[in-house]
Amino acid sequence: MSIIVQKFGGTSVATTEKILSAARKAIHAQQQGHQVVMVVSAMGKNTDTLVSLAHELMDRPPAREMDMLLSTGEQVSVALTAMAITSLGHKAVSLTGAQIGIRTDNVFGKARIISISTERMQKLLDDGNIVIAAGFQGIDEDFNITTLGRGGSDTTAVSLAAVLGASCEIYTDVDGVYTADPRIVTEARKVSHTSYDEMLEMASLGAGVMHSRSIEFAKKFSVPVHVRSSQDESEGTIISTVSEDPTRGVSGAAVTMDEARITLTGVPNQPGSSNAIFSSIARANITVDMIVQDAGVDGFSNISFTVPSSELEPTLDAVEPVIEKLGIQKLSHQDNVSKVSVVGIGMAEQAGVSDRMFRALAQAEINIHMITTSQIKISVLVDRDQALQAINAVHQTFELDHVSPEAVPAESPQATPAADPAAAANELQGMEELAITDIALDNTQASISIKGVADTPGIAATIFERVAQENIFVDMIIQSFLDNTDLASLSFTVNRNDVERTLGVLNEMQSDVSYQQVVSNPAVAKLSVSGIGLRSHTGVAIRMFQSLAEAGLNIEMINTSEVRVNVVVDDSQGQAGCDALNKAFADVMHK
Numbered sequence: 406m407s408i409i410v411q412k413f414g415g416t417s418v419a420t421t422e423k424i425l426s427a428a429r430k431a432i433h434a435q436q437q438g439h440q441v442v443m444v445v446s447a448m449g450k451n452t453d454t455l456v457s458l459a460h461e462l463m464d465r466p467p468a469r470e471m472d473m474l475l476s477t478g479e480q481v482s483v484a485l486t487a488m489a490i491t492s493l494g495h496k497a498v499s500l501t502g503a504q505i506g507i508r509t510d511n512v513f514g515k516a517r518i519i520s521i522s523t524e525r526m527q528k529l530l531d532d533g534n535i536v537i538a539a540g541f542q543g544i545d546e547d548f549n550i551t552t553l554g555r556g557g558s559d560t561t562a563v564s565l566a567a568v569l570g571a572s573c574e575i576y577t578d579v580d581g582v583y584t585a586d587p588r589i590v591t592e593a594r595k596v597s598h599t600s601y602d603e604m605l606e607m608a609s610l611g612a613g614v615m616h617s618r619s620i621e622f623a624k625k626f627s628v629p630v631h632v633r634s635s636q637d638e639s640e641g642t643i644i645s646t647v648s649e650d651p652t653r654g655v656s657g658a659a660v661t662m663d664e665a666r667i668t669l670t671g672v673p674n675q676p677g678s679s680n681a682i683f684s685s686i687a688r689a690n691i692t693v694d695m696i697v698q699d700a701g702v703d704g705f706s707n708i709s710f711t712v713p714s715s716e717l718e719p720t721l722d723a724v725e726p727v728i729e730k731l732g733i734q735k736l737s738h739q740d741n742v743s744k745v746s747v748v749g750i751g752m753a754e755q756a757g758v759s760d761r762m763f764r765a766l767a768q769a770e771i772n773i774h775m776i777t778t779s780q781i782k783i784s785v786l787v788d789r790d791q792a793l794q795a796i797n798a799v800h801q802t803f804e805l806d807h808v809s810p811e812a813v814p815a816e817s818p819q820a821t822p823a824a825d826p827a828a829a830a831n832e833l834q835g836m837e838e839l840a841i842t843d844i845a846l847d848n849t850q851a852s853i854s855i856k857g858v859a860d861t862p863g864i865a866a867t868i869f870e871r872v873a874q875e876n877i878f879v880d881m882i883i884q885s886f887l888d889n890t891d892l893a894s895l896s897f898t899v900n901r902n903d904v905e906r907t908l909g910v911l912n913e914m915q916s917d918v919s920y921q922q923v924v925s926n927p928a929v930a931k932l933s934v935s936g937i938g939l940r941s942h943t944g945v946a947i948r949m950f951q952s953l954a955e956a957g958l959n960i961e962m963i964n965t966s967e968v969r970v971n972v973v974v975d976d977s978q979g980q981a982g983c984d985a986l987n988k989a990f991a992d993v994m995h996k
């Protein structure tokens with residue numbers, strides 16, 4: 406018999422009336438002949454209330470006690486949901502994470518799932534019950550209660566669907582996935598389909614509609630996910646391998662409001678520097694986001710990166726000892742910035758996407774502090790008070806409110822049920838372990854770095870528009886921001902055959918754009934590590950930087966995304982770098 410996992414978020418179980426309405430949906434699905442597992446979140450804003458209570462007592466409450474506290478929200482809602490179903494004359498049993506057997510690691514506040522037992526759930530289902538699972542929680546080896554991170558009930562739902570061979574429905578307060586958060590972009594449009602990779606990037610770049618780790622699961626275990634409204638029966642958005650329109654350069658936009666930027670100036674330009682910095686941060690379980698390292702001059706380079714504002718203090722604590730050890734000249738930080746991003750799987754095949762974004766921002770007089778691009782996304786860092794204006798401007802320029810004629814119509818997702826769920830669950834041991842699918846060496850690229858560019862709106866747009874006019878395809882772009890000066894540094898890669906032409910264009914532009922110096926490397930190697938959850942798995946940074954440092958490689962440029970990390974090194978070091986990465990990730994390669 407087919408199994409459906411139905412997840413109801415906080416607003417969808419905010420009152421007993423809403424709980425009854427959720428219960429009716431589950432009963433309806435059971436009457437249609439499915440076995441039903443419900444995953445419920447804490448009622449309304451209950452988790453926020455619990456967080457506030459803790460902070461009334463102390464600023465940094467012990468992480469273990471925080472998880473003990475926060476997990477209670479879901480315990481209330483599972484019990485009430487079971488009662489609602491019983492009151493409607495059907496059989497239901499509620500289970501906590503521990504009772505199901507959701508085993509996690511012991512990283513309180515952002516625990517990862519190691520394994521899930523299916524026996525108890527399956528037996529209850531076979532006895533005709535609707536099983537109601539508490540979202541967002543698990544249990545570690547020592548029986549401590551852990552939580553999966555805010556918004557983690559989505560991850561509970563998709564992981565249960567993965568072990569049960571079920572399909573997954575996410576019932577929420579919007580009727581699907583939109584081209585941007587409809588609360589902040591009024592023109593945002595619901596999409597019929599979105600691919601795992603697009604959703605993974607969107608979620609990790611701030612689209613709070615899905616917990617990003619839930620999409621890692623969905624992709625890894627091929628679980629189709631249907632995001633839909635808990636208020637009505639309308640079709641929502643199907644997240645699967647299918648994109649609404651794969652030819653579209655940009656399919657969505659997202660913003661992360663609360664970002665903090667850290668800049669290290671005067672970092673000795675030698676192998677191992679990045680390793681020392683990022684390993685130390687990763688060991689504190691902090692996910693570094695935009696990393697921008699500009700090619701060094703005079704033996705020193707500058708590294709800027711962002712972390713969530715809430716992690717600024719622990720990040721500074723982690724970086725402090727490294728500053729002294731490496732002899733880094735200066736550390737500065739800024740806590741009033743936001744990241745605006747666009748995502749699209751068609752982006753890699755289209756020229757002129759980035760300059761269009763930069764032009765839209767320039768026209769809105771928004772200054773860009775940092776830029777990083779990867780194959781399927783472009784992110785910029787802007788002042789927080791301009792972030793909403795920025796995402797609206799970007800949404801408009803790519804006409805995301807228009808449906809493209811090629812759009813695929815929505816249809817209900819089909820899951821392939823596991824033939825033997827217990828065996829499947831067994832196979833899924835180490836569920837959230839890192840999965841690397843590819844390590845590639847691209848030795849067709851050259852790098853160009855423009856130093857001392859005036860840090861004012863419109864510069865990036867002007868430069869990349871001119872380059873695009875020459876039909877030169879720009880691959881990776883990073884812009885960093887030098888502290889206490891009005892100057893930025895803009896680096897990018899182009900095909901080696903285009904390097905002379907690009908330098909010519911830059912030369913001609915000297916009268917329109919003022920810059921101090923152009924440095925180019927006619928032959929660089931781009932090393933890419935592709936997989937799932939690359940940024941959220943802090944271990945990736947450690948392995949990568951460590952192996953490259955051990956191989957004696959000097960990193961020229963870096964960019965990261967949820968599905969790919971790219972590192973640019975000198976061509977002469979490309980093969981050695983590729984070998985080092987293959988060795989470092991050998992045990993997690995899933996071809």
Ligand code: ADP
Pocket residue numbers: 413414415416417446556576577578579581582583584585586587588611612613614615
């Ligand atoms: P739940 O409590 O059901 O988990 P969330 O608040 O976590 O609900 O997620 C739903 C909210 O996500 C929506 O109300 C919407 O404001 C926000 N959101 C952010 N980005 C998007 C997007 N791209 N599409 C749809 N909703 C989005």
Ligand code: ASP
Pocket residue numbers: 414415446447452453478540541554555556557558559
């Ligand atoms: N209740 C938790 C939270 O508010 C988990 C969730 O809703 O997904 O973050």
Ligand code: MG
Pocket residue numbers: 414556559613614615616
């Ligand atoms: Mg949510």
